[in-house]
Amino acid sequence: MPELPEVEVVRRGLESHVVGRTIDSVQVLHPRPVRRHLAGAEDFAALTAGRVVLGAARRGKYLWLPLDSGDAVLAHLGMSGQMLVQPSGAPDERHLRVRFALRPVDGGAGDELRFVDQRMFGGLSVSPGGADLPPEIAHIARDPMDPLFDEDAFVAAVRRRGSGIKRILLDQTVVSGVGNIYADEALWRAQLHGDRLGTKLRRTDVLRLLAEVRAVMTAALDEGGTSFDALYVNVNGESGYFDRSLHAYGQEGRACDRCGTAIVRVSFMNRSSYFCPVCQPRPRARRAA
DNA sequence: CAGTGGCCCTGTCTGC
DNA sequence: TGCAGACAGGGCCACT
Numbered sequence: 001m002p003e004l005p006e007v008e009v010v011r012r013g014l015e016s017h018v019v020g021r022t023i024d025s026v027q028v029l030h031p032r033p034v035r036r037h038l039a040g041a042e043d044f045a046a047l048t049a050g051r052v053v054l055g056a057a058r059r060g061k062y063l064w065l066p067l068d069s070g071d072a073v074l075a076h077l078g079m080s081g082q083m084l085v086q087p088s089g090a091p092d093e094r095h096l097r098v099r100f101a102l103r104p105v106d107g108g109a110g111d112e113l114r115f116v117d118q119r120m121f122g123g124l125s126v127s128p129g130g131a132d133l134p135p136e137i138a139h140i141a142r143d144p145m146d147p148l149f150d151e152d153a154f155v156a157a158v159r160r161r162g163s164g165i166k167r168i169l170l171d172q173t174v175v176s177g178v179g180n181i182y183a184d185e186a187l188w189r190a191q192l193h194g195d196r197l198g199t200k201l202r203r204t205d206v207l208r209l210l211a212e213v214r215a216v217m218t219a220a221l222d223e224g225g226t227s228f229d230a231l232y233v234n235v236n237g238e239s240g241y242f243d244r245s246l247h248a249y250g251q252e253g254r255a256c257d258r259c260g261t262a263i264v265r266v267s268f269m270n271r272s273s274y275f276c277p278v279c280q281p282r283p284r285a286r287r288a289a
Numbered sequence: 290c291a292g293t294g295g296c297c298c299t300g301t302c303t304g305c
Numbered sequence: 306t307g308c309a310g311a312c313a314g315g316g317c318c319a320c321t
Contacts, residue, residue, distance in 0.1 A: 078298090079298095080298095118298090119297095119299050120298055121297070161291085162292075270295075
């Protein structure tokens with residue numbers, strides 16, 4: 001369940017291990033992860049083989065690798081995607097989907113960049129001319145850790161919307177990189193209920209919430225960064241971050257770390273929301289329900 | 290146009 | 306034991 005901090009950790013790993021390398025050959029082992037590449041798997045391989053990777057960039061949860069052709073490999077990890085660098089010859093992972101053979105450097109052993117994805121919500125595509133910013137994701141807002149993130153615009157966008165603040169946090173066109181876990185954690189820290197309407201929030205509430213989004217992401221990044229030395233991306237729930245630092249997400253029935261009240265779980269958009277019913281009181285009833 | 294909710298996908302876990 | 310169903314969930318898209 002990679003969210004922004006985990007994706008950033010992956011980006012750093014790609015930056016140090018893949019940037020500057022030449023892709024010798026590409027093998028697509030399952031069509032679904034390249035479904036967004038409409039021209040098909042063979043075209044995907046043809047456009048990436050022989051190219052040099054010039055960088056590793058990220059916006060929100062999207063990653064892209066600018067190539068020397070001016071195109072970019074655009075990637076989304078979905079909820080179970082991994083990018084692994086493995087020695088060529090290492091046994092294939094059970095859910096290996098795409099293999100990029102990297103040209104050996106200085107006569108060293110060859111290795112591979114592997115896209116592994118169990119549930120295949122994620123995927124790869126080649127973005128034509130997308131080296132700077134793939135047009136496919138140009139509509140996505142900057143994330144809260146981006147130096148160019150516009151706080152005033154964020155506050156204005158939130159206060160313009162008649163949806164609950166949690167849904168707004170998850171809307172990639174308002175702010176990117178926030179998923180279900182960090183949304184619940186930030187709302188708990190800011191003591192706001194996710195159903196509070198954007199239009200009814202005060203500027204100070206929104207700014208406090210934004211600060212908490214950044215705080216929880218920064219904490220996760222600090223912890224995630226340390227367990228990543230060998231470019232080993234563990235996205236199967238054991239980042240070490242989950243058990244130690246979560247106050248709300250997944251804590252149903254456990255005492256709130258602030259007031260001791262049992263954390264409540266409710267269904268939300270085909271998933272779950274967790275919150276403290278005392279620290280994060282529901283907004284006043286919104287007519288029939 | 291803004292807002293809402295369904296769907297995609299597979300592995301794991303729970304309950305009958 | 307075996308099977309059905311719930312659950313995990315980001316982002317897209319159809320619909321109101």
